[in-house]
Amino acid sequence: MKNKLLSLNIASKTVNLGSHKIALLDKIDLQVHEGEFISLMGPSGSGKSTLLNCIGMLDRFTDGGYTFLGEPVHSMKEKNRSRLYKEYIGFVFQAYHLIDELTVYENIETPLLYKNIKSSERKAMVADMLDRFNIVGKKDLFPMQLSGGQQQLVGIARALIGKPKLILADEPTGNLNSKQSDEIMELFAQLNEEGVTIIQATHSESNAAYGSRIINLLDGKIV
């Protein structure tokens, strides 16, 4: 068995809507090991995105325990959580969320800036990434000048540049056509083979099939 990457121990998230308490996530128990490729499935509103955000530490569980690489995230301060996800987690979004004012090159470089990596080293790392994704020729273009598939490619390159252990992808192909979609999923499969742990949320059965494990969510519960 591989190392345990993270574990959720009856983790819940509730929000107050007026006087009602609504459970977005209800007592989730989940172990993720390094090298897994997990697909989260379920209808809209079942809690897939919330679960991803909470695992990605952009959001917090309101109850239960969350351990990441042996560290107790649920009792951590903001600063330490930020350090942790900066180091180990990369995000890929459905709407790509590239910074419009930055070029492809600069978008990919951004996470490295926040990790205080030296300029020469950054150059080499970004060049490698551009090479690997075959987008060297596009490095000086702005996101608006790219197709959706290309933008997502840049999004993934940006997620990978920090050499994360875990990639969280929230419907990464939701805005793409089926051909672009397949290419992106192939890429994920390949990354997974290279050892990157991936958790993706998806509606599509065929995309989910790329994963090594499927988790179905309904009304915030694993079913």
Add this chain to the structure above:
Amino acid sequence: MILNYIKIAFRTLFKNKGYSFLNIFGLAIGITCASLIFLWVEDEVSFDSNFPKQDQVYYVPTHQEYDGEWRTFNSTPGPLAEAMKTEIPGIDKATPTKQADFLFTVGDHAINRSGRYVNADFIDIFSLNFIEGHKDQAFNTPEAIVITQETAEELFGKDTKVLGKTLRVNNKDNYQISGVIENLPKNITFPFNWIAPYERYTKGKEFTKEYGSFFADTFVALSPEAHFETVDAQVRNLLEQKTGESDSKAFLHAITDWHLRDKFENGKQVGGGILYVRLFTIIALIILLIACINFMNLSTARSEKRANEVGVRKAMGSGRSRLIFQFITEALILAFIATLVSILLLFLLLPQFNLIIAKDLVLGLSNPVHLLVLLGITLVCGVFAGLYPAFYLSSFKPVEVLKGLKVTQGSASFIRKGLVVGQFTISIVFIISTILVYQQIQHVKNRDLGYNKEQLISLNVNGNMIEKFDIIKQDLLKTGAITSVGLSNSELLSGGNNGSGLEWTGGTNTEDVLISFRYVNSDFLKTVGMELVEGRGFSENKEKDSSSVLITESFAKLMGTGSAIGKQVMRDDVYTVIGVVRDYQYGDMYGQSDPVLFHNYHEESSFMYLKTNPKIAPNEMLTLVEGVLKHHNPAFPFEYKFVDDTFNNKFKSEQLVGKLSQIFAILAILISCLGLFGLAAYTAEQRSKEIGVRKVLGASVSGIVRLLSKDFLKLVGLAIIIAIPIAWYSMHNWLQAYAYRIEINWWIFVIAGVVAILIALVTVSFQAIKAALANPVDSLKTE
């Protein structure tokens, strides 16, 4: 990293040209305004600062008590300076001085220059630098005169040695140049172009040796170790020691206070120009504040556009402090661009500004102080304006903004509305103040002066204008351009010779009323248009009226009830009142002028007044008058003043305040409107979907314009409510300084309110109409 921020800043700038323009332009106007004001303030506070002995030099004015009130005069008895120097320890140097105008003639070249009779201590007090001659030998002979380099060059041309040359003065006296001093800076309180020995002035003038005549300007320098309070206390007692009377006190007025703290009320220092320096400094800061508010408003309004970026950056691992740093960097970059724009504006506007304020300000970017101030303004504006948007933007939660949720605008929109209200409050206060300042100036200018200042010119009496007066008068009248010629010893509009201690028949309490004395010819009243309310004026026959006097109404009141005609006034001699003149205004145009006693004696007149014929064009009239005077008084250049110009000059500081407050009111409104325009554009954009839905549901264009404008007008309405009491209170206080003043009318507030609303409406409705006319299909399709 920082490069990355700068890159982003510039790209954002270009991508949103409209917003960037509003931001930069608003800030640039603010910085330009503030810079102009600070340049003016710098000039004002640097008066007299070029003299090295800043903490040693003092002027000596006197407080004098009349009618239980202490009034302050710029004159001292002649012997005071010498007595101060010999009797008060700590006073190192002292000189009495007397200001005078000299007509210098070299060959056929003649120029008029003012200067002072002084004694040698004057040179040390002001540390004058000699280019030619030596300061120790400058006043060795009574014929000596020291002139400034400028004067020397004008008389003899550049690069000429002038030491020892003879100067013809006023066409009758000879002076010998004993020195040339460096030119004096422009901003000094007591300017002079020459100095000559004081003895030459006092020779044969007995009054200059008496303690009873106040005529001299006295300057002193304290020794470096002297203690101001001790010396000042002794100076205050000196006149009483000399005369035995306690109603005059000389005191020390420091060189650093001459220009800006020269007003005294009842013996107490009450400020002067410093009030305006403070006022305008505050205005400069307020305008900068308005510009910064604009900046904050526009930045936070655009926050939704930036929210996504904030979310992504946070997800990429950026901490909040880095985002704050990034946004402040952006604000600083904009502030720097604004400063560059404002430097350009300053180059364009400074000449105009100089015209308005009648100064010679220079931008002086090579002056490190100017650069530092400009840099300081830029940094403060950038950081101050960037701080709120930075904290606001960086507080976004990545989960929310990345999900595409609407950023909750609650607190931000509240603050934004508050800022708009603040801006408009300031603008409305400016509008109201501008109207009231203008009204007050007009009010005083239209005051019934008791004489007619129109069609009246004044000439300085010089040469043989008195000896040849009768023939000059005849010739002037013969030209047809002049209808009447008057003579007087003092200027019509100014104070002048005055005194107290008169006695009159039936008079009581005569000691301490200050009376002005005027020595005029028979035609004076007619020439200046003063009105006799009782009795008659002086007759042409001088002998007949040599012991007659005219008095003003307020004087008649002092003499008690009943007609004043025939009553007697004792002043050296006994005089009979033959007529009463309506009170007229001179000296302080806002106050109540002292009673006046007119003598029929024109032999020592200094001013000639000419009433001109309105049917003759001014140019022609002047040529005719000049012809007559050149003929009879050929040695002196023809120089004249229109009395209404002199009158207008008396309102210089008020008019300056008026003009500046007008400019600043306009600019404050302009900047506020830029902000409002941006906000309206943003609101229209934000509500485009709502507008689309409403239109689909059948809303009319006018209905939508109303919907969008209403919110802004509410803000302006609130601003009006806040502004009115502030404006009323501050203007009420300002007006208290003037004895003759306007009442504040309620309709001024109405006008200001309506103006503000109209301006806001025009600004907002442009955007509202644009939004209302948009095709709903476009706005609904975007989601």
